[in-house]
Amino acid sequence: MPVVGSVAAKPAGGSLEVNDVCHEYVRAGDKTAVIALGPVSLQVSAGEFLCLLGPSGCGKSTLLMIIAGLLPPTRGTVAVDAVPVTGPSRERGVVFQDYALLPWKTVRSNVALGPRLAGASRREANQIADEYLELVGMPQAGDRYPHELSGGMRQRAAVARTLAAKPKVLLMDEPFAAVDAQTRGVLQEELVGIWARTAQTVVFVTHSVEEAALLADRVVVMSSAPGRVQEEFPVTLPHQVRFSRESAPRVAEVAASLLASVRVAQPRQSRQVASWSG
Amino acid sequence: MVGLDTATLPRVGAGRSRSAWFWARASSLVKLTVPFVFLVAVWQMSALVLGLSNYLYPRPALVLRTFGVLVAHGVLLSYTETSMWRWFVGVGVGTGVAIPVALALSFYRPFARMMFPLINFFTAIVELAWIPLFVLWFGYGFKVIVLSIAYVTFFPVLANTMSGIGQIPKASVQAAQTLGANRWQVALHVLLPGSLPGSVTGVRTGAGYGFRSLIGAEMIAAQSGLGYMIFESRANQLTQRTVAGMITIGVLWLLVDRLYLRPIEKATVERWGLLRRAR
Amino acid sequence: MSSRFRRGRAPLVWRVCLRTVLRPGLVPVAVVLAVWAVLPYFDHLPVYKLPHLTQVASELWHLAVSGTIFGALGDSLSRLVIAFVIGATLGVALGVAVALSRALNDFLMPLVAFFNAIAGIAWIPLAIVWFGFGSGPVLFVIANNVFFIVLYNTLLGAEGIPRVMYDAVRTLGGDRRRTIVREVLVPGAMVGVLGGLRTGLAFAWRALVAVEMIAASNGLGFMSIQASRVFDGSTVVSVILVIGVVWILMDRLLLRPVEALTVRRWGMMGGADL
Ligand SMILES: Nc1ncnc2c1ncn2[C@@H]1O[C@H](COP(=O)(O)OP(=O)(O)OP(=O)(O)O)[C@@H](O)[C@H]1O
Ligand SMILES: [Mg+2]
Numbered sequence: 001m002p003v004v005g006s007v008a009a010k011p012a013g014g015s016l017e018v019n020d021v022c023h024e025y026v027r028a029g030d031k032t033a034v035i036a037l038g039p040v041s042l043q044v045s046a047g048e049f050l051c052l053l054g055p056s057g058c059g060k061s062t063l064l065m066i067i068a069g070l071l072p073p074t075r076g077t078v079a080v081d082a083v084p085v086t087g088p089s090r091e092r093g094v095v096f097q098d099y100a101l102l103p104w105k106t107v108r109s110n111v112a113l114g115p116r117l118a119g120a121s122r123r124e125a126n127q128i129a130d131e132y133l134e135l136v137g138m139p140q141a142g143d144r145y146p147h148e149l150s151g152g153m154r155q156r157a158a159v160a161r162t163l164a165a166k167p168k169v170l171l172m173d174e175p176f177a178a179v180d181a182q183t184r185g186v187l188q189e190e191l192v193g194i195w196a197r198t199a200q201t202v203v204f205v206t207h208s209v210e211e212a213a214l215l216a217d218r219v220v221v222m223s224s225a226p227g228r229v230q231e232e233f234p235v236t237l238p239h240q241v242r243f244s245r246e247s248a249p250r251v252a253e254v255a256a257s258l259l260a261s262v263r264v265a266q267p268r269q270s271r272q273v274a275s276w277s278g
Numbered sequence: 279m280v281g282l283d284t285a286t287l288p289r290v291g292a293g294r295s296r297s298a299w300f301w302a303r304a305s306s307l308v309k310l311t312v313p314f315v316f317l318v319a320v321w322q323m324s325a326l327v328l329g330l331s332n333y334l335y336p337r338p339a340l341v342l343r344t345f346g347v348l349v350a351h352g353v354l355l356s357y358t359e360t361s362m363w364r365w366f367v368g369v370g371v372g373t374g375v376a377i378p379v380a381l382a383l384s385f386y387r388p389f390a391r392m393m394f395p396l397i398n399f400f401t402a403i404v405e406l407a408w409i410p411l412f413v414l415w416f417g418y419g420f421k422v423i424v425l426s427i428a429y430v431t432f433f434p435v436l437a438n439t440m441s442g443i444g445q446i447p448k449a450s451v452q453a454a455q456t457l458g459a460n461r462w463q464v465a466l467h468v469l470l471p472g473s474l475p476g477s478v479t480g481v482r483t484g485a486g487y488g489f490r491s492l493i494g495a496e497m498i499a500a501q502s503g504l505g506y507m508i509f510e511s512r513a514n515q516l517t518q519r520t521v522a523g524m525i526t527i528g529v530l531w532l533l534v535d536r537l538y539l540r541p542i543e544k545a546t547v548e549r550w551g552l553l554r555r556a557r
Numbered sequence: 558m559s560s561r562f563r564r565g566r567a568p569l570v571w572r573v574c575l576r577t578v579l580r581p582g583l584v585p586v587a588v589v590l591a592v593w594a595v596l597p598y599f600d601h602l603p604v605y606k607l608p609h610l611t612q613v614a615s616e617l618w619h620l621a622v623s624g625t626i627f628g629a630l631g632d633s634l635s636r637l638v639i640a641f642v643i644g645a646t647l648g649v650a651l652g653v654a655v656a657l658s659r660a661l662n663d664f665l666m667p668l669v670a671f672f673n674a675i676a677g678i679a680w681i682p683l684a685i686v687w688f689g690f691g692s693g694p695v696l697f698v699i700a701n702n703v704f705f706i707v708l709y710n711t712l713l714g715a716e717g718i719p720r721v722m723y724d725a726v727r728t729l730g731g732d733r734r735r736t737i738v739r740e741v742l743v744p745g746a747m748v749g750v751l752g753g754l755r756t757g758l759a760f761a762w763r764a765l766v767a768v769e770m771i772a773a774s775n776g777l778g779f780m781s782i783q784a785s786r787v788f789d790g791s792t793v794v795s796v797i798l799v800i801g802v803v804w805i806l807m808d809r810l811l812l813r814p815v816e817a818l819t820v821r822r823w824g825m826m827g828g829a830d831l
Pocket of ligand 1: 025035054056057058060061062063
């Protein structure tokens with residue numbers, strides 16, 4: 001099924017099921033195993049916006065890679081719409097933590113890659129790419145190469161590339177971490193807008209409790225390494241009003257309770273260091 | 279965000295780690311040996327299938343025996359010594375000249391820019407092309423070979439040292455100056471140590487060029503050494519000696535490069551380097 | 558002040574000529590030439606050891622007019638091109654094929670490193686055994702040399718591609734092997750390939766001169782060693798100069814433009830060499 005069309009077309013989300021997934025990395029040198037991710041189970045219904053919060057190194061990226069099918073879990077299973085995940089596919093798009101733009105392609109060709117691989121002609125694909133670049137606020141950057149962009153622009157280009165492939169499930173690994181606060185606000189609102197139109201399922205990793213409170217239907221807080229699900233917070237505030245000034249206090253309230261939970265999740269040692277530096 | 283120290287991570291089978299280390303070493307040794315066993319097997323089989331004479335295509339067994347003979351007569355060792363000494367002196371001379379020149383040129387940048395076209399031109403001249411002229415100057419032997427090795431070592435050391443110095447952040451120089459360092463002190467405390475990773479990379483590259491140059495020069499203009507041996511053996515219809523010499527040359531270079539040059543480069547680059555990682 | 562005024566008045570052509578001639582970089586060149594020119598008046602080296610500037614100039618002129626130098630250059634360059642193309646094509650093709658399989662890559666890497674260590678030039682005697690004197694050994698040694706350098710660098714380049722590049726393409730729907738090769742492996746290995754081609758060409762050029770000295774009966778290397786045998790210093794120096802100029806031309810007209818169009822543009826190659 002070719003996934004070509006304009007931004008408005010609906011790729012409709014899939015439901016995601018993560019069952020008792022564990023991961024151990026085998027260290028290259030001495031072949032010892034490092035447990036990176038404790039058994040994690042998650043149910044994400046179709047069209048849900050889920051945020052993953054957790055201390056650095058607790059295995060959020062690892063979990064995302066497993067869901068993407070890029071990393072086989074040591075134990076456990078992942079399924080989308082009850083079909084087990086065995087490898088990567090275009091139905092699960094990833095925005096990688098370190099962008100992963102192809103340096104030998106212009107930004108436009110990077111974004112056009114998804115549609116191209118789905119069978120669109122070069123012209124169609126470029127047109128789609130330009131639409132998405134416009135969407136992330138960098139319509140002039142199409143002809144540039146990734147190394148000529150700032151970190152934040154690279155991140156936006158990576159988001160555009162993943163969106164342009166119209167996945168059923170969007171897996172985003174701290175996609176706005178390197179963007180300035182102002183642009184981040186715009187992009188967050190834009191993302192929620194796209195999500196509302198396309199009804200994609202989103203798993204969104206973030207370090208920021210405010211961001212989680214702004215975006216999520218539900219927030220899952222993970223414990224420190226090896227990460228497990230520590231607590232879940234449904235966020236009931238309707239999405240349409242979250243970005244308005246009036247609801248700022250209520251969003252802040254959600255963020256505060258998330259923060260309390262994250263504090264518990266932090267390992268003691270690093271909490272101390274954090275308070276020194278803060 | 280504060281990162282987790284990897285030492286605090288839980289580890290499965292930490293108690294097995296010594297034997298795990300041993301197995302990892304053993305398996306990497308096997309991974310290194312198997313391809314060469316395979317190569318020798320292919321060599322032997324192709325010799326059988328092609329049915330060529332030992333002159334055209336010496337068998338592995340014959341080459342092995344030749345090794346024994348060469349070692350027993352002391353030829354291999356003495357030629358290796360001769361060659362390595364020439365190489366060592368050549369690389370030393372090339373490096374010894376290149377580093378001061380690089381420092382001087384970095385000191386006077388406009389002068390350096392003036393010199394670049396000339397340097398580029400001499401870089402472009404293949405060192406082996408000088409050999410006929412060197413032969414006219416010195417006749418066959420040590421000087422010609424050392425000179426051509428020094429010539430070919432000089433340029434990469436110069437270029438890499440200068441680019442190493444170029445990568446020293448301006449702030450380090452300024453920091454030293456605000457601490458009251460004069461020109462020479464800046465050179466001694468900032469430029470010289472800062473240029474080290476570059477120089478070392480340059481020396482490794484130059485030493486590699488020098489090694490190739492050594493073999494070439496010995497074939498053209500020497501009466502001893504490994505290059506001379508492989509060339510002369512051919513004339514005497516002793517192809518097995520040629521092959522034994524080629525293998526010696528390959529192993530020798532790998533040993534020198536992997537056991538000495540690469541670790542040294544790695545150590546300096548990782549200790550002082552800013553941007554690069556040693557390969 | 559007045560000189561600037563006068564230059565402002567000068568015709569454009571004249572000004573352009575002046576600007577090209579008065580490059581500061583040419584000063585050291587001029588100094589070297591001047592020293593070379595006056596040296597015979599102070600030094601009593603025999604002419605065959607250090608031919609005079611004028612002798613070399615007239616020798617070069619003579620070689621050019623008679624076409625001798627172009628003949629030798631043609632012989633050398635045609636060998637270089639043929640052998641380089643063969644070696645490089647095989648090297649890149651095998652490199653990409655091998656890089657597709659991790660296991661094959663790990664298996665072949667030590668062998669390739671070993672053959673790289675046997676300096677290309679060290680194959681000369683064996684090449685003479687196999688092909689006799691003439692073009693055969695020259696072509697073999699150079700193609701062999703280029704092949705292993707290019708192969709080695711292609712493999713290094715492919716190894717250097719971050720895994721996440723493959724992952725990105727796979728999650729965008731690139732699941733076929735051909736897609737991965739086209740979108741990631743080939744462009745990603747390009748840094749290595751071009752580096753390999755550059756090094757390969759440099760080594761090929763060096764090997765060419767050496768092999769021609771030893772095993773050929775024409776070409777630049779042969780011309781130079783032959784001249785040295787009859788104590789004809791000016792021909793030796795002429796050949797040295799030609800070798801330098803030709804390499805500079807190859808570098809400027811061939812290697813740099815290709816790099817500028819690819820890896821430099823992609824920001825995959827930093828730094829500048831001399
Ligand atoms: N390739 C690897 N080999 C060994 N250990 C790894 C590897 N990748 C990650 N790890 C370890 O696994 C754990 C989880 O890593 P992961 O990248 O998933 O963390 P994260 O939650 O995404 O952290 P961050 O918020 O900093 O991005 C970490 O402790 C890390 O050290
Ligand atoms: Mg992460």
